[in-house]
Amino acid sequence: MRISALAAEAGLPVATVKFYLREGLLHPGAASSATQASYDDSHVRRLRLVRALTGPVGLSVQQARAVLQLVDEPGDDLYSTLGRAVGALPPAGAEAAGDADPYPRARAALDALGQVYDPGFAAVAQLEGALAAAEDAGMPITPERLARYGRAAADLASYDLERMPREPRDAVEYTVLGTALYEPVLLALRRLAHQDAAVRRLGRSSVG
Amino acid sequence: MRISALAAEAGLPVATVKFYLREGLLHPGAASSATQASYDDSHVRRLRLVRALTGPVGLSVQQARAVLQLVDEPGDDLYSTLGRAVGALPPAGAEAAGDADPYPRARAALDALGQVYDPGFAAVAQLEGALAAAEDAGMPITPERLARYGRAAADLASYDLERMPREPRDAVEYTVLGTALYEPVLLALRRLAHQDAAVRRLGRSSVG
DNA sequence: CATGATTGGATAGTGATACTCTCCAATATT
């Protein structure tokens, strides 16, 4: 399969496929001569994955590369690989400013939820940023709501964890892609559930 | 309060404040002369809100403007205003291609969850796109997982709905900002819950 | 084997986005 066939298969312009090759998102084909390389199914699958990550998931090319690298070569330390993998996903967390208690809101939240607080984990910074943003916007999250959201998140996490593959390589792929790909699903479901609840509660006619 | 004081208060360059004025994200100050206008607390609050939306929430200036307009002047049809408001938030949904069953995955998912299916609602397209992306990437969502996620989303929605203000204007603000600002919180909590569950299940030492 | 198409590779260009800078004459401040 030459590059034009690959591009056609993936529904992308050849120029874009070349771009992904250059950017290291797609592994090179097997070079058969100075001006020829052959591509296979693995390239088609990879392109689909790249499009999924850069499209609906909303990763930048840089972020997608970081994620794919971790999936391709997970370290032998599963915990830190998972941490780095999730850290590679947006949104970026707030920078830790001072050294003393850099993430006060996140720490308080996790304490209240009875969860481990590890300031080195990227999602802590994300949580801090999200809580601060809600405060700044004048809609702080009440402890009660936080508890509710936290419980829901823990339920889902426990479900997901039970289904995590044993093999480290597969575990990283499962976690990274599961995080990246299922988050938009969860958000869409939450929005639709709001919609559904609104219809049921208010009645379509009474508000429309 | 002149523009430089406002900028200082919000921690932004004057040029950026001018930019937001030009873009219609910030309402003009009260003009006291040809080259002077005075700004007040409402401008400070608005700037905070703008930064929250364009920062952690990740909206573009265009999207933020759309959201703010809806908050500022909600229509008299609450249902459709809420629909439009949520539609103004990213991610953008997939375009409805054919006319027959444009969102098959989303329809099936909502049927399975026993929820209303309204193809006009933006989140349906988002769900379709998210489900398709997961499939494309080779990690389709199982019906079981979908049910689990859907139940969690419904729980949260029901909680949120119970707390929705009665007054339409406040309801729109609550819903739009709640959607935009609380989503990042939920995602961060889910990631942290994964982390926490991993530590508890695997034990930090056994994987690190 | 001649000839036109395609390839990998490199460089440059494009359009969108979110600021950021510069300028200006008209005030404000001192």
Place this chain on the structure above:
DNA sequence: AATATTGGAGAGTATCACTATCCAATCATG
């Protein structure tokens, strides 16, 4: 009166994700 600041408009900048153009080296075809 001298200096600083303002609102407003226009242009400039940096980044991003492609997209287009070139080129010499093959390939495919008659």
